[in-house]
Amino acid sequence: MPTYNLYMGCSVPANYPNYEAALLKVAKALDVELNYMEGVGCCGSPNLRAFDYYGWLVVNARTLAIGEQNGHDIVTPCNGCFASLKDALYHLRHDKKDMKRVNEELKKFDLELRGTVRVRHVVEALYTDVGVDAIREKVTRPLDGVGIAIHAGCHLMRPADVTEMSIEILEEMLRATGATVVQYPLWKQCCGATVLPVNEALAVRLARDKLRSIKDAGAEFIMVVCPACGNQLDLQQFGIKDTYGEGYDLPVLFYPQILALAMGMDEEEVGLSMNRVPADPILDHLTE
Amino acid sequence: MTETDGSERPPATLIEPIDMSTLDASFRREIQSMPDGDELSACFACTTCTAACPIANQWEYKPHQLIRMIILGMRDEVLSSKEIWECLTCFQCQERCPQKVRVTDIIFDCKNLAAEEGKIPDAIRNLARELLEKGQLYVITADWEREDLDLEPELPGLSTEEFKTILRNTRTGRIVGGE
Amino acid sequence: MILSDKVLIIGGGVAGLTAAIELADSGVKTVLVERQHTVGGNALDLYKAFPTDDCFYCFEASRFRPGIRKCFYRSALLDHPNLELRTNTTVEAVAGSPGNFEVTLMVGPQYVDPMRCIMCGLCQKLSSAFVLISPQCQPQAVVYVPDQADDNVKEAVEKCPTKAINLEAQPTEEVIRASDIVVATGYHEMKPVGMEEYHYEELPDVVTQLELARMLDPNGETSGQLVRPSDGGPVKHVMMVQCVGSRDENYYPYCSKICCVFALKHADIIAQEREGVQVSVVYMDIRTYDRHERYYRKSRRAGVNFIRGRVQTVSKAKDGGLEVIVYDSLLDRYLKFRVDLFVLSTALEPSAESNEMAQMLGIRTSNGFVASLDPTSGDEVIVGDHVYACGTALGPAEVPESVTQARAVALKILQGRK
Numbered sequence: 001m002p003t004y005n006l007y008m009g010c011s012v013p014a015n016y017p018n019y020e021a022a023l024l025k026v027a028k029a030l031d032v033e034l035n036y037m038e039g040v041g042c043c044g045s046p047n048l049r050a051f052d053y054y055g056w057l058v059v060n061a062r063t064l065a066i067g068e069q070n071g072h073d074i075v076t077p078c079n080g081c082f083a084s085l086k087d088a089l090y091h092l093r094h095d096k097k098d099m100k101r102v103n104e105e106l107k108k109f110d111l112e113l114r115g116t117v118r119v120r121h122v123v124e125a126l127y128t129d130v131g132v133d134a135i136r137e138k139v140t141r142p143l144d145g146v147g148i149a150i151h152a153g154c155h156l157m158r159p160a161d162v163t164e165m166s167i168e169i170l171e172e173m174l175r176a177t178g179a180t181v182v183q184y185p186l187w188k189q190c191c192g193a194t195v196l197p198v199n200e201a202l203a204v205r206l207a208r209d210k211l212r213s214i215k216d217a218g219a220e221f222i223m224v225v226c227p228a229c230g231n232q233l234d235l236q237q238f239g240i241k242d243t244y245g246e247g248y249d250l251p252v253l254f255y256p257q258i259l260a261l262a263m264g265m266d267e268e269e270v271g272l273s274m275n276r277v278p279a280d281p282i283l284d285h286l287t288e
Numbered sequence: 289m290t291e292t293d294g295s296e297r298p299p300a301t302l303i304e305p306i307d308m309s310t311l312d313a314s315f316r317r318e319i320q321s322m323p324d325g326d327e328l329s330a331c332f333a334c335t336t337c338t339a340a341c342p343i344a345n346q347w348e349y350k351p352h353q354l355i356r357m358i359i360l361g362m363r364d365e366v367l368s369s370k371e372i373w374e375c376l377t378c379f380q381c382q383e384r385c386p387q388k389v390r391v392t393d394i395i396f397d398c399k400n401l402a403a404e405e406g407k408i409p410d411a412i413r414n415l416a417r418e419l420l421e422k423g424q425l426y427v428i429t430a431d432w433e434r435e436d437l438d439l440e441p442e443l444p445g446l447s448t449e450e451f452k453t454i455l456r457n458t459r460t461g462r463i464v465g466g467e
Numbered sequence: 468m469i470l471s472d473k474v475l476i477i478g479g480g481v482a483g484l485t486a487a488i489e490l491a492d493s494g495v496k497t498v499l500v501e502r503q504h505t506v507g508g509n510a511l512d513l514y515k516a517f518p519t520d521d522c523f524y525c526f527e528a529s530r531f532r533p534g535i536r537k538c539f540y541r542s543a544l545l546d547h548p549n550l551e552l553r554t555n556t557t558v559e560a561v562a563g564s565p566g567n568f569e570v571t572l573m574v575g576p577q578y579v580d581p582m583r584c585i586m587c588g589l590c591q592k593l594s595s596a597f598v599l600i601s602p603q604c605q606p607q608a609v610v611y612v613p614d615q616a617d618d619n620v621k622e623a624v625e626k627c628p629t630k631a632i633n634l635e636a637q638p639t640e641e642v643i644r645a646s647d648i649v650v651a652t653g654y655h656e657m658k659p660v661g662m663e664e665y666h667y668e669e670l671p672d673v674v675t676q677l678e679l680a681r682m683l684d685p686n687g688e689t690s691g692q693l694v695r696p697s698d699g700g701p702v703k704h705v706m707m708v709q710c711v712g713s714r715d716e717n718y719y720p721y722c723s724k725i726c727c728v729f730a731l732k733h734a735d736i737i738a739q740e741r742e743g744v745q746v747s748v749v750y751m752d753i754r755t756y757d758r759h760e761r762y763y764r765k766s767r768r769a770g771v772n773f774i775r776g777r778v779q780t781v782s783k784a785k786d787g788g789l790e791v792i793v794y795d796s797l798l799d800r801y802l803k804f805r806v807d808l809f810v811l812s813t814a815l816e817p818s819a820e821s822n823e824m825a826q827m828l829g830i831r832t833s834n835g836f837v838a839s840l841d842p843t844s845g846d847e848v849i850v851g852d853h854v855y856a857c858g859t860a861l862g863p864a865e866v867p868e869s870v871t872q873a874r875a876v877a878l879k880i881l882q883g884r885k
Contacts, residue, residue, distance in 0.1 A: 020434075041448045194378075268436075
């Protein structure tokens with residue numbers, strides 16, 4: 001049974017327990033063991049990296065060192081955590097001096113980082129280690145081909161030499177649920193979440209452009225794999241209605257929610273009512 | 289001669305060129321010594337980064353100009369710019385750079401230098417304070433929601449003290465403590 | 468046509484030398500005419516030449532020639548049985564017909580017999596009328612300059628251990644018959660006198676790239692030291708400006724092709740070998756075509772500052788050196804620099820000799836350079852009936868191109884004789 005160190009971060013459990021619950025249930029159904037990491041804290045997010053690189057490096061090195069102890073890969077459902085851990089590890093693997101310096105700090109916690117640990121987005125881990133075929137086998141009521149647009153999130157995809165991700169992974173995973181992947185021009189564009197603290201209007205505009213591109217392409221739902229992106233694209237639809245007078249009515253779902261529904265779980269199990277733009281229209285697309 | 293109302297202004301004057309001797313020629317080396325800054329010099333100002341940036345069209349300093357300014361030594365202007373804090377960190381510039389200049393990473397470096405000098409937007413400073421106080425970005429408040437979903441009310445394994453301890457002694461502590 | 472027919476090659480630079488050696492080696496009697504006292508042409512002043520960054524006194528082509536050391540200019544140029552070298556010689560007239568030209572040469576007085584001179588330096592000690600153009604000059608001999616003659620020259624004649632000096636030597640006219648003529652009259656580096664914004668020749672610290680090459684050359688006047696020509700002060704900042712006279716309808720409409728690489732090669736040398744010297748390059752486009760891109764990348768990494776834009780003004784700074792204001796078109800700002808040496812990457816212009824030869828031979832020119840008879844034929848080196856051209860006589864070219872063209876000329880001539 002594939003076993004992982006689950007790094008949940010702080011955003012998913014606080015803001016999107018529906019994502020967390022759906023993930024745990026899907027993992028269980030796929031015979032994947034996700035063990036919450038013990039004694040770990042926040043990654044600080046790219047925000048911390050911006051004003052305190054070294055502090056950011058140490059807190060993430062600490063998480064990495066804890067994960068390294070049992071030899072299992074670290075998986076996370078949050079792009080912010082993914083980027084922090086992955087970036088910090090990338091840097092430490094390439095910078096011996098910082099690795100040494102960070103390890104001095106880690107001694108205080110009786111930890112040592114060698115840099116052998118692997119960090120992965122949990123969806124990629126399911127894709128690679130369980131496989132699309134095995135997942136498809138568990139899909140009991142596939143979606144009816146409804147068009148869903150994927151917003152992968154910048155920090156999951158770029159920089160590619162750090163993230164080692166490809167969009168095809170998400171596309172194949174989505175197709176395994178029976179949905180149709182809707183391509184749209186602004187698929188690479190940022191959702192705007194990161195700029196929210198310093199320029200809200202800009203953040204809203206970015207989300208709006210993205211939503212419009214998705215709507216114009218004919219998608220009925222949006223799939224995300226990050227709580228920050230999910231929050232931005234879902235919640236901002238209400239702000240956009242106020243600011244721009246435009247209603248997009250595009251429900252935003254976390255991938256495990258979509259998969260769980262297709263695997264036969266009911267909407268309460270995946271907390272569908274917590275999605276801000278009502279997501280229950282997805283239920284109409286499940287084939288019985 | 290026409291009557292003037294007394295608020296006559298001097299004619300628009302010519303702007304002095306930037307005197308290169310007043311700039312900080314060591315800035316480029318400073319950035320190059322920072323994480324992922326070493327490829328800075330490879331920039332040949334093709335402006336691909338600016339073409340790739342989704343928001344630069346509303347910036348005074350475009351990404352390629354920020355890189356140019358770093359190379360020329362315009363330290364104060366770069367570190368005081370609002371642009372570095374508005375960077376989405378979407379890495380599109382970096383991903384498309386034909387010379388493998390790690391543009392986004394370099395902007396991260398600039399933000400760190402700016403923060404060290406106290407040039408930091410209030411919103412970010414508040415964020416630093418919250419991180420230090422809470423030990424995390426988001427704290428679970430609606431534990432009943434979690435229980436409804438068969439989740440533990442508190443996040444299993446969470447420990448915030450180490451995070452606070454570390455950041456108290458790094459720049460976060462200085463930023464917050466310096467108030 | 469028979470093998471014993473001579474080929475006349477006009478110009479002893481890279482192209483002419485290569486053509487001469489290739490033909491002579493193939494058994495063709497060759498006469499190489501050079502106006503100067505030494506062969507080598509512009510290449511002698513390049514210091515290091517791209518793309519090999521060799522000191523240009525040494526020449527790749529000689530590597531496979533047994534009996535000759537790698538250094539081309541210390542080769543047996545004088546001893547080759549099929550090669551007659553005429554330095555200090557000009558072409559006065561061409562008569563006859565294609566395949567049977569009758570060429571009148573004006574051979575300058577041979578004051579010093581190169582076959583005897585051992586370059587011991589004795590005459591040079593006695594009188595400044597005896598000069599050694601370069602330690603690598605070819606032929607390997609001292610040159611006598613009559614204008615500089617003083618009371619000591621007679622003593623030098625007497626004391627010369629090999630009796631190589633003859634002050635009574637006279638110019639001679641010589642008529643030779645040649646079946647083919649090769650024009651290899653090279654290029655001239657444009658001297659941008661009168662281009663207002665640059666003040667070349669008015670401000671001594673404004674120089675051209677070839678002049679900079681001389682400054683960088685350990686064998687040059689400053690022994691490789693970078694100093695301000697105006698006052699000998701130290702050079703801390705070198706600024707170069709590209710496309711001076713090139714791509715300019717008021718001067719030369721074409722891109723001179725080699726100036727970018729030429730400049731960047733110098734920028735690299737300075738940035739890497741001269742401690743504490745900053746280099747800036749002002750450019751419109753950097754055209755380091757093909758593999759030469761590496762020079763561009765290398766110099767950026769070495770810390771050379773590239774400023775896209777143009778120069779607004781150059782003026783004398785109060786404390787020596789120059790003040791240069793540059794418009795940076797990428798930043799849309801004007802930048803004021805204090806520089807010690809301002810180097811103009813000027814156009815490659817046709818040499819005066821190319822024009823003379825074109826008139827004498829009745830061949831076409833294009834932008835002043837010798838033009839191919841049929842540019843679409845693929846035989847760009849054929850410029851007339853039994854008349855060929857190679858190297859920068861045809862237009863801006865880098866060294867390997869000149870060599871390739873020279874070899875093409877040799878091949879064409881040999882093909883005509885089979």
